[in-house]
Amino acid sequence: NVRLLTTKQFVPPRNPFGIAFDIDGVLLRGREPIGRAPESLARLYKDVKNAELQVPYIFLTNGGGMTESARAAELTRLLGVPIAAQQVLLGHSPFMSLSHRFKSKRVLSVGKGAVDEVLASYGFRKVVKIDEYVEEFDSIDPLESYKPWVKQSKSSRDILMPSSDQKISAVFVCSDPVDWGRDLQVLCDVLRSGGLPGKAESESPQPPLFFAADDLEYQAKFPVTRFGMGAFRLALETLYKEVVGHPLAYHSYGKPKAVVYKLAENSLQHVAKLLNMKHGKPLTSSEKVLSSHLESATVGEVNEEHCALKTIYMIGDNPETDIAGAIGVGRPWFSILVRTGCFREPENHPLYPADKVVEDVYEAIDFIAQNEG
Numbered sequence: 001n002v003r004l005l006t007t008k009q010f011v012p013p014r015n016p017f018g019i020a021f022d023i024d025g026v027l028l029r030g031r032e033p034i035g036r037a038p039e040s041l042a043r044l045y046k047d048v049k050n051a052e053l054q055v056p057y058i059f060l061t062n063g064g065g066m067t068e069s070a071r072a073a074e075l076t077r078l079l080g081v082p083i084a085a086q087q088v089l090l091g092h093s094p095f096m097s098l099s100h101r102f103k104s105k106r107v108l109s110v111g112k113g114a115v116d117e118v119l120a121s122y123g124f125r126k127v128v129k130i131d132e133y134v135e136e137f138d139s140i141d142p143l144e145s146y147k148p149w150v151k152q153s154k155s156s157r158d159i160l161m162p163s164s165d166q167k168i169s170a171v172f173v174c175s176d177p178v179d180w181g182r183d184l185q186v187l188c189d190v191l192r193s194g195g196l197p198g199k200a201e202s203e204s205p206q207p208p209l210f211f212a213a214d215d216l217e218y219q220a221k222f223p224v225t226r227f228g229m230g231a232f233r234l235a236l237e238t239l240y241k242e243v244v245g246h247p248l249a250y251h252s253y254g255k256p257k258a259v260v261y262k263l264a265e266n267s268l269q270h271v272a273k274l275l276n277m278k279h280g281k282p283l284t285s286s287e288k289v290l291s292s293h294l295e296s297a298t299v300g301e302v303n304e305e306h307c308a309l310k311t312i313y314m315i316g317d318n319p320e321t322d323i324a325g326a327i328g329v330g331r332p333w334f335s336i337l338v339r340t341g342c343f344r345e346p347e348n349h350p351l352y353p354a355d356k357v358v359e360d361v362y363e364a365i366d367f368i369a370q371n372e373g
């Protein structure tokens with residue numbers, strides 16, 4: 001009974017609206033599209049081949065580990081529609097607004113993927129990735145020799161204690177850490193020593209610690225949800241408190257934080273403006289055209305302009321992040337909860353009830369089309 005709506009049913013809408021898509025558990029499981037996710041996105045274009053978009057939409061994910069432009073290219077490949085970097089908000093995108101504070105300071109980047117490149121792309125100048133950082137110490141990870149994936153060729157290293165110019169001024173957990181055991185140990189070392197590991201105690205204050213997101217669990221390819229960055233945060237917090245004796249100080253971003261929804265409003269409005277500018281004329285290439293018109297749409301920085309969109313639909317699978325955030329911010333956000341990820345219940349979530357519950361993203365687009373048609 002699902003009707004594939006023609007493009008005309010979206011244009012012109014009665015009121016300007018936009019859509020924010022969660023990724024894991026809504027559009028993808030790992031690298032595999034969920035159900036009719038590609039078709040669902042294709043319905044937002046007048047002409048997919050010519051990147052002629054007609055409904056402003058963005059991706060709003062707590063995931064990360066690559067730059068927004070690399071993720072846009074990957075999503076384009078996986079979902080079969082042209083996607084621009086300015087349509088992608090990752091968990092770590094708000095870190096851009098912190099780059100001026102730590103511009104010339106040495107910062108540690110943690111997590112899967114190219115997390116050093118990510119911070120460099122935001123304007124951080126002295127970034128060291130944890131995989132390279134551990135190389136600066138002799139025996140910082142006592143279990144290293146049991147890890148067949150670690151190169152064991154290193155002879156005894158010269159540097160035993162870091163010098164003050166190697167001090168870590170802040171730690172950024174950008175994406176899910178890969179080697180939890182090592183990273184928990186090294187982060188406790190860095191944080192309890194004021195950024196210069198090697199001493200048991202230090203008078204120096206704990207360096208600032210930032211997490212890109214705080215999801216306890218998320219939906220990956222495995223049928224049952226997996227631990228996310230929030231689980232790692234809990235582990236670090238517990239261990240730090242136990243060994244140091246006082247609570248870990250940290251700040252986390254990601255959904256359901258309101259700032260993330262404000263960033264999403266900004267990004268959506270820029271995409272919407274572009275569509276209005278290009279009214280009646282096809283876009284030649286999404287990446288090229290969106291990039292050139294959206295130069296002012298700096299990812300990761302909140303611009304407090306009034307939101308001209310009457311409704312922003314958040315399509316998510318996690319009541320505690322996607323839906324709780326939309327509820328917290330209120331209008332113009334309207335939450336749609338799908339049953340293809342973290343949430344599988346027959347009834348709405350009791351603590352964070354979504355404005356609408358549907359089976360999957362395709363049904364979500366049906367609902368939006370009917371609501372806006």
Ligand code: G3P
Nearest residue numbers: 023024061062063215218
């Ligand atoms: O690591 C990814 C996970 O934290 C959630 O991603 O797309 O469901 O917000 P998403």
Ligand code: MG
Nearest residue numbers: 022024025317
């Ligand atoms: Mg999700």
